[in-house]
Amino acid sequence: xxxxxQHPSWVICKSGTSVKIxxxxxxxxxxxxxWYRQFPKQSLMLMATSNEGSKATYEQGVEKDKFLINHAxxxxxxxxxxxxxPEDSSFYICSATPRSSYEQYFGPGTRLTVT
Amino acid sequence: xxxxxQPTEMTATEGAIVQINCTYQTSGFNGLFWYQQxxxxxxxxxxxxxxxxxxxxxxxxxxxxxxxxYSYLLLKELQMKDSxxxxxxxTPRPGNTxxxxxxxxxxxVIA
Numbered sequence: 001x002x003x004x005x006q007h008p009s010w011v012i013c014k015s016g017t018s019v020k021i022x023x024x025x026x027x028x029x030x031x032x033x034x035w036y037r038q039f040p041k042q043s044l045m046l047m048a049t050s051n052e053g054s055k056a057t058y059e060q061g062v063e064k065d066k067f068l069i070n071h072a073x074x075x076x077x078x079x080x081x082x083x084x085x086p087e088d089s090s091f092y093i094c095s096a097t098p099r100s101s102y103e104q105y106f107g108p109g110t111r112l113t114v115t
Numbered sequence: 116x117x118x119x120x121q122p123t124e125m126t127a128t129e130g131a132i133v134q135i136n137c138t139y140q141t142s143g144f145n146g147l148f149w150y151q152q153x154x155x156x157x158x159x160x161x162x163x164x165x166x167x168x169x170x171x172x173x174x175x176x177x178x179x180x181x182x183x184x185y186s187y188l189l190l191k192e193l194q195m196k197d198s199x200x201x202x203x204x205x206t207p208r209p210g211n212t213x214x215x216x217x218x219x220x221x222x223x224v225i226a
Contacts, residue, residue, distance in 0.1 A: 044202070091155075104148075
């Protein structure tokens with residue numbers, strides 16, 4: 001099956017700094033990728049839709065200036081958490097769907113801890 | 116709006132059968148997914164239903180009734196490793212669109 005990778009798998013940063021998370025589709029091209037966030041014991045909540053070559057579409061309540069998304073190529077999307085706060089600590093997961101497939105493939109997730 | 120309901124927690128015995136129900140009310144419907152998620156890991160795909168009926172895949176089966184907005188995931192011959200969260204998710208529109216997830220059902224398999 002298709003593989004989606006994320007880097008880093010975990011990161012600890014200080015409050016006020018920025019963190020970049022990468023999401024790559026390893027064996028297929030993805031014009032669209034999705035970024036989800038999951039707090040402990042809760043389900044995945046969609047943050048934004050990342051579109052190759054155009055601006056991301058953000059869900060209501062997600063600050064686009066705080067969560068910067070760049071989809072620079074057909075295999076890479078990045079999420080940058082700017083001026084991180086402890087409440088941004090969460091599990092961030094990306095997903096992508098190959099063309100002619102209905103299944104969304106998820107990356108392994110990135111656990112962000114802001115101290 | 117989008118609403119997907121499933122029980123928060125369930126407990127079952129090793130070797131038994133358990134059924135996890137999911138009801139949904141979404142603005143559209145183009146398929147229902149079940150994912151398994153172990154703590155601290157990303158979800159892994161279990162099943163996909165877009166037409167009414169039962170889809171069987173080994174120990175796992177998934178059922179869909181579109182008219183009732185209802186699905187269930189059936190796990191047979193439960194094993195300890197089946198202890199995980201099970202997420203019901205709907206894709207409301209055709210094409211490459213994001214999933215709407217339920218809150219997940221935490222299943223504990225006990226000896």
